[in-house]
Amino acid sequence: MDLTTTIIGILFAAGLSLIITNVYQITFKGERYSQSFVHTIIIMSIIVSAVMNIISDNAGVAFGLFAIFSLIRFRSAVTDAKDIAFMFFGLIVGMAAGLNQIGIAVLLTIFGSLVIFCLDKFNYGKGKDTQILKITVPENLNHEDLFEDILNEHTESHVLRKAETTNLGTMILYTYAIRSKTDIRDEDLLNMIRERNANLKVSISYLEAVES
Numbered sequence: 001m002d003l004t005t006t007i008i009g010i011l012f013a014a015g016l017s018l019i020i021t022n023v024y025q026i027t028f029k030g031e032r033y034s035q036s037f038v039h040t041i042i043i044m045s046i047i048v049s050a051v052m053n054i055i056s057d058n059a060g061v062a063f064g065l066f067a068i069f070s071l072i073r074f075r076s077a078v079t080d081a082k083d084i085a086f087m088f089f090g091l092i093v094g095m096a097a098g099l100n101q102i103g104i105a106v107l108l109t110i111f112g113s114l115v116i117f118c119l120d121k122f123n124y125g126k127g128k129d130t131q132i133l134k135i136t137v138p139e140n141l142n143h144e145d146l147f148e149d150i151l152n153e154h155t156e157s158h159v160l161r162k163a164e165t166t167n168l169g170t171m172i173l174y175t176y177a178i179r180s181k182t183d184i185r186d187e188d189l190l191n192m193i194r195e196r197n198a199n200l201k202v203s204i205s206y207l208e209a210v211e212s
Contacts, residue, residue, distance in 0.1 A: 003103050009049040010111055017045035021125060033179060036082040038125030039116070043085040046115060047092050050108045054096055126182065128156075129206050133176040135193055136200040139165075142172045150192050151176070154184045171200070 021038045089112060096105035118124070135147065151158040155178045162175040180189060186204045193202045 003107070006050065006053045006104055006107065009053065010046055010108070013045040013049035014042065014111075014115060017042040020045075025125060025127065032130055033127050034129075035123075035125045035127060039082055039119050040085045042119065043082070043112065043116060044088065046112050047085070047088055047108070050096065050104055051092055053104060054092070054101055128180050128182055131178050131180060131186075132161075132205045133158075133178050133189075133193075134201075134203045134205075135174045135176070135197055136166065136202070137172045137174065137197045138200065139170050139172060141196075141198060146196060147174075147193060150189075150196070151178065154189055154192070155180050 021041050024038065024041070093105050093109050096102075096108065137146065158176050158178040160174065161177050162173075164173050164175075165171065166173045180186065190202050190204060194200075
């Protein structure tokens, strides 16, 4: 195994994963955007490139690796995607060191840590988390697409999740899942909506903080 080959593989993995994550951000249409997931793709790409060098000619190590991954998948309750990547990071560095692949272990640790630091320092993949927007509307003001122009202009995406009556049927409560544009403050969006709903209650909460 050639250390130069490993360096080239890691550099290509890092460069290609940056392209992949850019495509992911551009084409993302879901509700649960996660910056941590973007970082995880890059981190895991670097790690796997080193793994392939480590286990390329050792079937026993490969089966052992799958066993370890299975153990983590079914026995651990990790909620943050980046936490899982760091877990794998530590495992692979430990595996390399255990197989006396000290050069790869040191290289992966230094290069991987540098990439992770840069991702955090430059806030790569930044995007607002999904928010829950609740709007109360008087029944006599309610009409289709009352807020569509505001939401189209000031959010990356919005989906109506629920519409229900409240206050003995005199009010309509709309619940949207939205992703505000990064330059839009929550306060400004609330004020624009209040001008349309007779200054009734409007609230924004973040999806991760909302319990079902």
